[in-house]
Amino acid sequence: MKKIEAVIKPFKLDEVKEALSKESIAGMTVSEVRGFGRQKGHTELYRGAEYVVDFLPKLKIEIVVDDAKVDTICRIIGQAAKTGRIGDGKIFVIPVEHAVRIRTGESGNDAL
Amino acid sequence: MRNDRAKVVFTVRRRLAFAVSALAVMATTALLPKQSWAEDAPAVPGYFSGANTDPAKPTWPDPTGGATGVWATPAGDAKGDVPSTLSVADVYDRVAHNLVSINMMWVLIAGFLVMFMQAGFMMVEVGLCRAKNASHTSAMNFMVYPLGCLAFWAYGFAIGWGNWFNGPVPPGWYASLGPGLSVLNSGIGIGGDGGNIFTYGLMGTKGFFLGSGVTDVSVMAMFFFMMVFMDTTATIPTGAMAERWAWRNFIIFALWVALPYCLFANWVWGGGWLAQAGLNWGLGHGAVDFAGSGVVHAMGGFIGLAGAMVLGPRLGKFVNGKPQAIPGHSIPMVVAGTFILAFGWFGFNPGSTLSGTDLRISFVVVNTMLASITGAIGAMACLEFKGLKHDPSMLCNGMLAGLVAITAPCAFVDPWAAALIGLIGGVLVVYSVLFWENAGIDDPVGAISVHGINGLWGLISLGIFANGAYGAGWNGVVRDEFVKLYGSDGVRGLLYGDPSQFVAQLLDAVVVAVFGFAMAYVWFKLSDKITPIRVSEEVEYEGLDIPEVGAPAYPDFATHKGGRSMVG
Numbered sequence: 001m002k003k004i005e006a007v008i009k010p011f012k013l014d015e016v017k018e019a020l021s022k023e024s025i026a027g028m029t030v031s032e033v034r035g036f037g038r039q040k041g042h043t044e045l046y047r048g049a050e051y052v053v054d055f056l057p058k059l060k061i062e063i064v065v066d067d068a069k070v071d072t073i074c075r076i077i078g079q080a081a082k083t084g085r086i087g088d089g090k091i092f093v094i095p096v097e098h099a100v101r102i103r104t105g106e107s108g109n110d111a112l
Numbered sequence: 113m114r115n116d117r118a119k120v121v122f123t124v125r126r127r128l129a130f131a132v133s134a135l136a137v138m139a140t141t142a143l144l145p146k147q148s149w150a151e152d153a154p155a156v157p158g159y160f161s162g163a164n165t166d167p168a169k170p171t172w173p174d175p176t177g178g179a180t181g182v183w184a185t186p187a188g189d190a191k192g193d194v195p196s197t198l199s200v201a202d203v204y205d206r207v208a209h210n211l212v213s214i215n216m217m218w219v220l221i222a223g224f225l226v227m228f229m230q231a232g233f234m235m236v237e238v239g240l241c242r243a244k245n246a247s248h249t250s251a252m253n254f255m256v257y258p259l260g261c262l263a264f265w266a267y268g269f270a271i272g273w274g275n276w277f278n279g280p281v282p283p284g285w286y287a288s289l290g291p292g293l294s295v296l297n298s299g300i301g302i303g304g305d306g307g308n309i310f311t312y313g314l315m316g317t318k319g320f321f322l323g324s325g326v327t328d329v330s331v332m333a334m335f336f337f338m339m340v341f342m343d344t345t346a347t348i349p350t351g352a353m354a355e356r357w358a359w360r361n362f363i364i365f366a367l368w369v370a371l372p373y374c375l376f377a378n379w380v381w382g383g384g385w386l387a388q389a390g391l392n393w394g395l396g397h398g399a400v401d402f403a404g405s406g407v408v409h410a411m412g413g414f415i416g417l418a419g420a421m422v423l424g425p426r427l428g429k430f431v432n433g434k435p436q437a438i439p440g441h442s443i444p445m446v447v448a449g450t451f452i453l454a455f456g457w458f459g460f461n462p463g464s465t466l467s468g469t470d471l472r473i474s475f476v477v478v479n480t481m482l483a484s485i486t487g488a489i490g491a492m493a494c495l496e497f498k499g500l501k502h503d504p505s506m507l508c509n510g511m512l513a514g515l516v517a518i519t520a521p522c523a524f525v526d527p528w529a530a531a532l533i534g535l536i537g538g539v540l541v542v543y544s545v546l547f548w549e550n551a552g553i554d555d556p557v558g559a560i561s562v563h564g565i566n567g568l569w570g571l572i573s574l575g576i577f578a579n580g581a582y583g584a585g586w587n588g589v590v591r592d593e594f595v596k597l598y599g600s601d602g603v604r605g606l607l608y609g610d611p612s613q614f615v616a617q618l619l620d621a622v623v624v625a626v627f628g629f630a631m632a633y634v635w636f637k638l639s640d641k642i643t644p645i646r647v648s649e650e651v652e653y654e655g656l657d658i659p660e661v662g663a664p665a666y667p668d669f670a671t672h673k674g675g676r677s678m679v680g
Contacts, residue, residue, distance in 0.1 A: 044437070045500055047558070048546045051437035 279383015487514015
């Protein structure tokens with residue numbers, strides 16, 4: 001099992017979700033996050049004074065899948081979330097030790 | 113002209129409309145008072161002159177309004193008026209009562225609108241501060257109303273308006289809100305007749321706690337209207353000093369602010385030495401400030417400047433001397449507040465005629481509206497010209513700047529001049545905000561620029577653009593040479609032949625800026641010894657809501673970005 005964590009532009013969520021549902025993923029978790037990457041946010045003007053928006057709003061998607069699906073899903077997210085401009089985000093893949101479906105007590109791959 | 117027209121009305125409609133005909137009679141006597149007040153003319157009834165027929169039993173104060181003319185009643189029960197038996201004098205009595213009623217209604221309604229401006233100020237200031245201080249900022253805007261009113265009731269009204277009736281007025285003038293205002297007749301000053309008529313009035317001394325001597329219907333109307341005006345001044349500094357002002361220090365400020373406000377109001381509106389500058393020093397009509405660009409707005413703005421200086425900037429506002437932006441948390445709230453203020457201003461300016469029968473109110477309304485829109489447009493054009501985005505908070509400041517600027521000249525200028533005054537105000541506010549930021553003064557909402565700087569511009573613009581059409585005999589100044597030249601001595605500025613009025617306005621502007629700033633600076637320094645003026649660094653980082661007033665504005669939301677970041 002692997003967890004795929006993707007930090008994407010908020011307005012790309014629907015496209016990513018639709019693309020993923022075609023691939024019959026079993027579920028996903030989304031959270032609103034803020035952060036910066038190599039550009040360190042961007043500069044704005046407010047009442048004449050410059051300020052740096054250092055933490056930009058992003059969405060973080062978490063999906064836990066069977067090892068075999070990891071490459072496909074990463075590819076799909078990468079395609080759907082891409083604009084080609086700065087700030088498109090990143091995808092991380094993390095090994096998962098264990099999983100339990102709370103309702104039934106199933107565990108491992110059965111719980112996904 | 114007015115006399116002739118009135119007589120025609122009187123003869124044609126005599127049988128049909130007693131009220132109209134009597135109004136005409138009244139117009140001939142009250143509105144052309146020079147004739148009726150000449151020594152050989154018959155005396156005007158006490159309800160215009162405020163005179164007492166029997167000094168042993170004074171008519172004023174008049175707690176029911178019953179002595180102010182006669183309340184017309186229909187003859188349904190045979191006790192009321194029977195038109196065929198009424199003399200002209202009887203009708204006059206009834207119309208006089210009606211006249212004061214119309215004036216009082218107008219002033220009260222206008223005052224209700226001004227009171228509602230408190231909500232506008234609250235929304236503008238809260239919207240421009242951060243979410244973590246929203247509860248504290250709104251609480252200041254709220255409590256300044258009860259605390260300020262308490263002080264105004266206790267001592268402010270007496271200082272400001274206690275000698276109102278002895279101020280300089282033109283011949284034949286009468287109190288539009290009713291003769292009861294004649295009880296506002298004692299004060300302190302220099303020179304004069306040895307009584308309460310001074311060459312240089314300094315302050316009033318009658319009406320503390322609205323005590324027994326002033327329990328009069330007209331005094332109450334005046335008290336209410338002037339109270340809601342003062343509240344505007346009182347709430348301006350809460351914007352300039354937002355997000356770092358300690359609550360307890362704010363409380364004693366709110367009880368104190370009536371002192372400088374009412375002293376200065378006395379000098380300009382209460383018949384004091386600035387109003388008398390025309391009579392004493394030949395400076396036009398003395399300081400003319402129709403609805404308070406100086407008395408209300410510049411005073412509030414310069415108190416705010418002193419407060420912002422004594423407090424110092426918010427933590428994180430300046431990094432190595434460079435101003436940092438600290439965005440407000442709700443721009444829609446700022447815009448809604450600005451609309452409420454613009455709406456309330458239709459009470460602020462037109463109500464300041466103190467008369468609903470002074471038809472100049474329609475000019476005042478239109479001038480107020482034109483200056484407000486050109487103010488917003490001026491700010492937008494200025495931002496565009498400087499290559500900046502059209503920041504809505506700045507556009508709102510622009511509209512308010514136009515409104516503040518037109519407040520003094522609104523009754524005295526042509527619509528084109530009102531539009532120009534507002535436009536300049538809108539441009540001025542953008543440069544002023546940038547100026548104070550770069551000068552190291554932290555004013556989160558732009559109150560110093562909107563109210564202080566544009567308040568001064570309002571006073572000065574009157575001295576330039578006043579066209580002489582209105583305000584004949586203002587502050588008791590009737591100069592023969594002007595009457596000969598123009599037919600009447602209205603208030604006129606630099607462009608219309610009276611440079612001395614411009615000097616009077618400059619004097620007014622300098623005095624309000626210096627007096628307001630100095631009084632407030634000393635007060636804030638002193639009050640800091642009583643209870644600290646600034647919250648601790650820790651409280652400021654956390655946000656003032658919970659430590660200072662115990663209630664977060666938005667408990668269901670994260671209002672911090674965390675850490676020591678200033679923004680958010």
